[in-house]
Amino acid sequence: MGTGADTDESYAPFAARWIEHIQTFATSFAAGYSDQPEPGSTADLELNHSTESGPGGLWPRDDRSRPYEITGGLIPVAVAHQLASLQMPFTSEMKLFGFQSIPRSLVEACARASWVLDPDIDIRQRVIRASLLQLESIQEAKLVELAAGQDGSHYHQRISDLKIRTALLGIDEKLGKQGQLRGFEGQTLPGKMDSVKLYLALLGMEKGEMWYRSMSGVSHSVLYGVTEYLQADPSATDTTTGKTKPMPKLPIHAVANSAVLSIDSYLFVVQRHAALYGRDAGRVAGQRLIAEGELLSAINRPELRYEPPRAP
Numbered sequence: 001m002g003t004g005a006d007t008d009e010s011y012a013p014f015a016a017r018w019i020e021h022i023q024t025f026a027t028s029f030a031a032g033y034s035d036q037p038e039p040g041s042t043a044d045l046e047l048n049h050s051t052e053s054g055p056g057g058l059w060p061r062d063d064r065s066r067p068y069e070i071t072g073g074l075i076p077v078a079v080a081h082q083l084a085s086l087q088m089p090f091t092s093e094m095k096l097f098g099f100q101s102i103p104r105s106l107v108e109a110c111a112r113a114s115w116v117l118d119p120d121i122d123i124r125q126r127v128i129r130a131s132l133l134q135l136e137s138i139q140e141a142k143l144v145e146l147a148a149g150q151d152g153s154h155y156h157q158r159i160s161d162l163k164i165r166t167a168l169l170g171i172d173e174k175l176g177k178q179g180q181l182r183g184f185e186g187q188t189l190p191g192k193m194d195s196v197k198l199y200l201a202l203l204g205m206e207k208g209e210m211w212y213r214s215m216s217g218v219s220h221s222v223l224y225g226v227t228e229y230l231q232a233d234p235s236a237t238d239t240t241t242g243k244t245k246p247m248p249k250l251p252i253h254a255v256a257n258s259a260v261l262s263i264d265s266y267l268f269v270v271q272r273h274a275a276l277y278g279r280d281a282g283r284v285a286g287q288r289l290i291a292e293g294e295l296l297s298a299i300n301r302p303e304l305r306y307e308p309p310r311a312p
Contacts, residue, residue, distance in 0.1 A: 009092035010302055011252055015259040016090035018295055019083060022263050025287055026080065026270055033279055041278025043068060046123040054170025063169060064123055067130035071113040072273045079113075079266050082106040086262055094255065096229045096248050097218060103262045104215040108192055110265040111199035115190070117272040124171075131166055132189040135181065138162065203264055211261075229254075252299055260295050264288055 037043035142155035200208030217225020
């Protein structure tokens with residue numbers, strides 16, 4: 001694959017075609033429905049028939065819809081672009097690094113979205129979880145603002161708006177020792193490691209923490225992460241020093257796992273959103289199984305690397 005890797009040149013382009021197919025499938029699936037939830041669905045009940053109230057009266061629709069706007073609009077759009085970006089390095093001349101960092105970010109985003117789209121929580125918990133995501137965003141933006149030499153006024157305005165909005169909904173604040181806003185209703189946002197670990201367990205991946213730490217090692221150029229893709233080659237020994245040069249190693253399963261996990265993560269969020277909206281979530285689940293089966297089956301069988309079916 002242009003890297004001296006112990007794999008062949010046809011698998012990465014095959015995986016790239018499947019990534020493109022999944023993007024087409026997701027676009028086609030969404031186009032088959034309106035923006036509104038199906039009558040009687042969980043989202044319909046939460047958005048159009050909820051009686052949740054607070055000091056400001058019945059919860060405004062804008063507040064009830066915010067979790068769905070974040071997890072059905074903002075995050076999936078970002079993840080779709082990450083998936084499209086992952087397609088780019090999947091070529092016959094694939095290099096060692098880069099393709100690991102995108103799935104790491106993609107899975108982090110999907111873990112957050114899936115957490116808010118949990119089918120076992122009610123609208124109150126959904127709004128609290130979405131508010132925790134917003135709090136994290138505001139706090140991270142503050143660091144950028146201060147690093148740019150600004151006075152933090154934008155942060156104070158945004159945090160004030162969030163505090164007022166949640167107070168009107170009757171959602172209690174969780175404060176830190178110095179009075180800073182830490183969360184809501186006694187809850188704080190799970191750390192990325194815990195979030196990803198729980199999310200990957202939903203996908204049937206028991207060793208999720210191991211995968212995440214490995215990808216983080218590559219993303220941050222930690223030695224253990226980088227050297228995992230290098231191996232000593234006796235034929236490349238320096239005759240002057242007698243030292244063996246490290247040579248690139250890109251196992252085909254590393255490429256396959258990256259593609260499979262990215263596709264499965266993206267479609268799982270689409271599936272959860274579809275289920276809450278009363279759409280054909282089973283169709284998405286079926287596409288997840290097909291993609292995983294085709295990509296994994298073709299690892300050792302080049303004859304199976306045919307063109308993916310066209311999305312209807």
